[in-house]
Amino acid sequence: MAQNATRYVAAVDLGGTKTLAAVVAPDGHVIARHKARTPARQGEERALETIAVCVERAIEASGLPARRIEAVGIGLPGPLDPDAGIVKIAPNLGWVNVPVKETLEARLRKPVFIENDANAGALGEHRFGAGVGVSEMLGIFVGTGIGGGIILDGRLYHGFGKVAGEIGHMIVQVKGPKCGCGNRGCLEALASRLAIVRDLTEAIAEGRKTILTKMMSAKKLHAIRSSLLAEAFHKGDKLTVKVIKRAANFCGAGVASLLNLLNPEMVVLGGGVVEALGEDFVDLVARAARKCTFEVTFEGVRIVPAKLKDDAVLLGAACVAFDRLG
């Protein structure tokens, strides 16, 4: 192999429902990919084995000799220790203190590096998406929950205990609605898909009319997809518009806090809810944020939609692998 041959890594996005693997070039080009259903809550061994198999399949599909893939980067949920390669807690997967790095290095015989998925998503957007060239950038991903990642001085910020970036758990409404984390009034409890669905369900139970109940049975509403929410929103369904505007206002308050606090150059908004609702949602958030921010703080700040969609975490995980390889 020539000294200057292109280096490749495998990247993995381990989600609650699907496991995505790819072979990625240093310029972010995806050579090949493989996808499988995540065996969540069936023990960590099965989930880790699924990762390993997805990586192997992606490498096979790339047509590259396995030795050309120099490392594996994995984006996955939960507070984790990126140096030790251990996931501390991941409630969605049912994990506690899982040694991902050690287990998969033994299995795949390559260096394995892990990163929190929202952090990886922010890093992906920074290197290959909306935030290229920006020094201070925040990534906020509004989906079932709300995750975030902080880029300072062009690098992912981890903090003292390496668990920084929990933007979804900033408190924007003391004594507000209960959050999945056990606390009250977190941004996630007010502006995530689950919060939107909760507000819709409550309003429907109180007799509010909405086309949503024609689009699906009220009982199934808890599992409504962001795309259906977006359809009702864009059709101008009054209840949906009201509830989503409310969520966007809370999200804007969270962004305002972040701007007043960290004064970044750019805020990138991604995740299922933002993708489905598009620029409309981003505009609502930006307008709400502007109202609650000092004029000097808002000067020159850009609040923009994410560009990489489903690939943000995957490409961020690839960046982690390339960076750690050195």
Add this chain to the structure above:
Amino acid sequence: MAQNATRYVAAVDLGGTKTLAAVVAPDGHVIARHKARTPARQGEERALETIAVCVERAIEASGLPARRIEAVGIGLPGPLDPDAGIVKIAPNLGWVNVPVKETLEARLRKPVFIENDANAGALGEHRFGAGVGVSEMLGIFVGTGIGGGIILDGRLYHGFGKVAGEIGHMIVQVKGPKCGCGNRGCLEALASRLAIVRDLTEAIAEGRKTILTKMMSAKKLHAIRSSLLAEAFHKGDKLTVKVIKRAANFCGAGVASLLNLLNPEMVVLGGGVVEALGEDFVDLVARAARKCTFEVTFEGVRIVPAKLKDDAVLLGAACVAFDRLG
């Protein structure tokens, strides 16, 4: 002058009521100081001249030849541009776009460097106070308002537009009480001395009993000093205890947001309210913060009272001068 002679700087803390100047050694030792009343809202020329005179008097009092004082560092309110040396807005002083650096360099014939006062306070505590040796530290100063400063990787964090650190303007209660900044529900509107006084005044107007009305006339309550608040609190006055606990809870929610977001090693609490109430207030804040923070995020975090009291801004301003001199 010998090459290795100690270098000195002059440091200034420009407050809304008093202007404090000192000659400071690199180890934080204050050689001499001079104090004057700040001529606030009487035009920037008079305030800047007061700074110049205080610096000259402090130098005289130090007994050092003026040439041994190599620069002047100034901590002062308002969003400002530390590189250009311009204060953008300082409502308390009535300033808009004041060229502090240029004006005082011409007047004092020494390099002049400026820094936001809360940033300077955080820097002072980091170098010479509670946060020595800590890599990620937040300084929160609860007084008439709430100011903050962020130390990351051992250095003051400024952000893209150089106006980061406005911890008092994180929104902890969307649609909450009106803040001086024009917004609603900022931490400052819920946990500052002004917020505490507002809550007390409202309760008294509603007929609530308190020893405060025996300590001073209700009309003068708006100007109550933190020391009197502390006296009523420590005497167990029910209303005062309730209102201060409420403020501490909001402050704790703000600290929790900061911990979840930035995962620092230490939070230093200072300012008039904290100094007057002492460890009691710090404990209340820490307990409230712990309740709203992930266990892994709280691990090893220290929430402590400031050490430098009135000298935090002054010594931070000295650090700015030494740092910028190189």
